[in-house]
Amino acid sequence: MLNAATHYQVDYSDLSLVLALVRGGTLARAAALLRVDVSTVFRAVRRLEASLGQALFEKSRAGYLPTSVASTLAEQAERAEQALEAARIGVELGAEVISGTVRLTCTDSVLQGILLPALAQFMPNYPALTLELSTSNDFANLSRRDADIALRLTNTPPEHLVGRRLGTVSYRVCASAGYRQQHATQEWAALAWIAPDDFLPDHPTVAWRRQHLPGVTPSYRCNSMLSATELVRAGLGVAALPDFLLGEKHGLQPLGPALAGYDTALWLLTRPDCRALRSVVTLFDELGRHVRLPGHSL
Structure with missing residues (x-):
């Protein structure tokens, strides 16, 4: 050099x-x-x-x-x-310090709705630990060694990764209060739908809509569930959203019960070789203790 x-x-x-x-x-x-x-x-x-x-x-x-x-x-x-x-x-x-850099990947919706509240609880206890966050919808980050830990919504985690199932995420069709009031008498099929685009072709909400509302063509397509949530919040239509993005603070109202049979598991995953790194193991264990899902007590 x-x-x-x-x-x-x-x-x-x-x-x-x-x-x-x-x-x-x-x-x-x-x-x-x-x-x-x-x-x-x-x-x-x-x-x-x-x-x-x-x-x-x-x-x-x-x-x-x-x-x-x-x-x-x-x-x-x-x-x-x-x-x-x-x-x-x-x-x-006067104590042993966990230090180093850990790379963590998740979707933007998981980051906002699940990860950030967990990090706020324990990261101040690790001032020498650096966390690099990236948002992505696939597992390639860990497979290519671009990340050390992933939080993923899936029912079939890759076999080459190891981890823990943290809970179950349900989905509900939601709207803003204004949109719900304005279209209270309309059938779901007549509403303006907001949905994931072709980047998420196997998303459970896409499978549900194709089975139960086959004639619906979404008015808006988004490459992330967080973007879909923001469009619903703006009163542009309805969408099937994960329950961790609902609640009064998000200004969204469910139009019905959870979509039966379309739940997704939340997995905390890492590569087998990362289990030898104290910084990765520490973050992995802390996430396992602090990540919370609506209706779950972990």
Whole structure:
């Protein structure tokens, strides 16, 4: 990666300098992060590049753009920063600290309705633990090793993953209070329907609608249940939504009972190789203890 002829040994101050300029993008913002003046940052960068025998940044109208070498150094600097923070917290607390980065994936609706309330209960107890969240509708994240833990709504979790079944999610046809009052006398088939698009062809609400309302063509199609929920909240129509997105705080009203026979299980999943990582095991166990579904006491 670096010019071996220089024999220069990169130290923590060098990493801090590179990380500040990568984060700031300009000399002025990097100087503010490092609490020094702009000329000091400029001279330090020039000196480091000369010592390494190669450029770390490209000057452009947008600011300082990192080369691949600078990006790699910045990643190492972030790891060092996290390690130092974990050590500091450990000294302050006088206890063993769980640290590291855990990548978690779920759908946006599960994030809003289920995951966030759980995280709020225990994440403050792990100040050295970094959580990277991504929203996705498939299992490829874990299969490609892009994620360590997944919260998924499915009745058939992949066999190559391991985990726990946390409960059952039901679905109900819902509308906003205004839409329900305005269309109180109409049959369900005559209402404006909001539904998942072809990205979720096997969603249980799609299967239910095709069986019970085969003549209905949705007026709106969404690539996520959270988006469908927002359209219902706006009074644009009705949709079959998961029960964890209902309730007074969401401003939605069910038009009938849960859709019988179309429940979905909520699974907490990980890869077998992740069970050796303390950070992943800790987060996995905490989620298992704190995730709650409507009508369930786990």
